[in-house]
Amino acid sequence: MSVGIRHDDLRRRNRAMVIAAVRRAGQPSRTEIAATTGLSHSTISAISSDLIGEGILAESKPSEAASLKRGRPQVGLSLNPEAATVMTVVLSLNFLSVAVIDYAGQVISEEQRRLDTLTMPRDALIGECTAIVRRRFEDPDLDVRSVARIALAIQGITDTRSRAMLWSPITPHTDIAFADILEAEFGIPATMENDCNMMAIALRWRDPDRYRDDFIAILLSHGIGMGLVLKGELFTGTHSSGGEFGHMIHQPNGALCRCGRRGCVEAYAGNYAIWRNARQMGEDAEPVADVSDADMRALATAARERDGPEREAYRKAGEALGYGLGSLFALIDPAPVAMVGVSAAAFDLIEPALRQAIAQTAGGQHSESISFDTEPNELPLIREGCAMRALTFVDQEIFAPGAQARGSVGKSVA
């Protein structure tokens, strides 16, 4: 059962709250923090004085707009970039990237690398990941001790505890406990996250007005992924990262999916499925391993030019996505959707059939009011989400230790 609140949790939680307020607002004054947190000025004063003393926050120049006002000018509080650093590792199909990010969220250094994830042996894949991290540590400019957290993201299913990759389309291997491996290797806390969840976190930081408490990020790529934020919290399954939107059933006994089953949404809307339909290869054709972004763009161009199998392929993708979203909306009610990935650039071809399908479902009662946004480039989003994930971990678990250990106050996405 949930547990009582001990007296010392109070300060820790309010510390975390202040740090979160600064991370969100950028350069808020103490008065502004008091307003957003609902705590008294005295408390904010005491806490921020502590945090400055510990080198977590720093005072910045009084904000420009405020100097027009009378009275004592506000002093902005900001995150001290040197308080800590975090590392992000993003593993996607044939591509591995790492970045070092300071406490204020700026990228310090990065490295990217192509590799053949589909055919690599298990050990080689793990080795590449540890090696790329190690190379960052060897950078003489980087203070190794400052690295407080490593966040990995991978396309595929991870476990709820964010320790391991359970299954991924980018490698034949399963159940790799990347988080444990990196922790053992470098002695730094690490987590293994799902790529679409990180996209959702990044969207929330990028555009908190549109993506606030309830929204959906859908990755339209070789496969179909989803990151879901409900009531301000990242939605995950009970055992895994969950949210396997791409593998909801669209057509019982339908098209062959990359996962080996039939009729999944992905088997109609993934790049390989669009490709298969556009090339009229039949729904039983084995999914191809990869379709280049250029090929997909050519497909979209062809579909825009004339009515033919390409256009029909996108229509089928839209239909599958629409019925899938309709079923999802039946469960969670409609919410804003962000379409991310290379096929999001072809969303104009997908949207009509999608809206038509969704209008025929219970969740689509107000289908014209459901709004879609597109973002063709998923990698920067994933990296950004990872960074925020790692940074907020440092905020909460390291700079306000114990605050999140019990109960659930103040938990929120990222």
Add this chain to the structure above:
Amino acid sequence: MSVGIRHDDLRRRNRAMVIAAVRRAGQPSRTEIAATTGLSHSTISAISSDLIGEGILAESKPSEAASLKRGRPQVGLSLNPEAATVMTVVLSLNFLSVAVIDYAGQVISEEQRRLDTLTMPRDALIGECTAIVRRRFEDPDLDVRSVARIALAIQGITDTRSRAMLWSPITPHTDIAFADILEAEFGIPATMENDCNMMAIALRWRDPDRYRDDFIAILLSHGIGMGLVLKGELFTGTHSSGGEFGHMIHQPNGALCRCGRRGCVEAYAGNYAIWRNARQMGEDAEPVADVSDADMRALATAARERDGPEREAYRKAGEALGYGLGSLFALIDPAPVAMVGVSAAAFDLIEPALRQAIAQTAGGQHSESISFDTEPNELPLIREGCAMRALTFVDQEIFAPGAQARGSVGKSVA
């Protein structure tokens, strides 16, 4: 954003925690409460002394088993039945029932009534509800002032704030703010809940070992409903009660559903759908308004006796439920399922096709390990859930005021 913790919230939250511990454990000693809440003995002593002084808790006889032990005997703490009462109102097809329940959860009095919900005018329906509540208030044995909360449950969609029924299959009328209406009428806080959510709450109280943090309650009745508990909390949509499992899409452009759309799970698995298929009326046949429980039982008997359209109807129901559950499990991972309602008594006819379908979905990877439980009688469950819903409201909002107003510590189902 989430808000800081003020000093006085501390006591309120810990009060709520102590009350919750007593409600859960029945007659725990102070020492046991200290252990489950993690608070110190001194704190528990102080809080329980307050609660006893306020008439919320009462000391009961030392528990029998403990007297075998040495030392000072434990004193059990229990809920004082006279601390408050709550009222539950359950509105289902052609049936209205009300009950008064004391603070310890015992039914004090009840009344049940048949009425024709499908044809009643809006005002008459509302009038029946207020009248049946008023009659309970007129009971001379009932201290009107003790009634602290009214919880209504209805089959259909309610809003997230638990104020109104938005849509229901039992009446043609929509958007009835029952909670507001009863509050205005009697001056007592009221909520309007979804029936399947109440079932889920009741299951959790009845069998916390099986139904703890993640489980699904599915109502197999004229329509198909679902109550979903994830991570220990009732899952609702962003705007409505959500969880409209019955209206996830099973077959695009498939059988005609009671909701007017096509291919919903319910259009294959609802009683009217099983009836329609068993009578070979075709998937376009208008759903019948009601099928009696006796007719459904006769159908099940016929299906068990011989291979024919009845058996096929149950097979189709199982298939729809299986694919629907498969899609749901793709999103949330598998969880224990309780099948409730008259058709749960025919689950033996449904299960084989259900398991076969689920095995073909992503969520059904370990389909043999997914466990189903059946409970043919939904009404007692709904009433029980309503009672617990109302009682825990009193625990938290009235006897520990302010505790839940900010943040989210200690929130949990019911």
Add this chain to the structure above:
DNA sequence: CTCTATTTTTTCGAGCCTCGAAAAAATACT
């Protein structure tokens, strides 16, 4: 150039709350 109004931030004492340790209470065992 000084004084006043205004706004932000800090300081200080009061009031709560929880905690640990010790005391008190209540029983079983010897």
Add this chain to the structure above:
DNA sequence: AGTATTTTTTCGAGGCTCGAAAAAATAGAG
């Protein structure tokens, strides 16, 4: 009757937040 054991209460210490007041820092008025 005395001792051991377990539960519950008491009491002082320490920590935290709050409100009020003071201090700090600036713009505008005269």
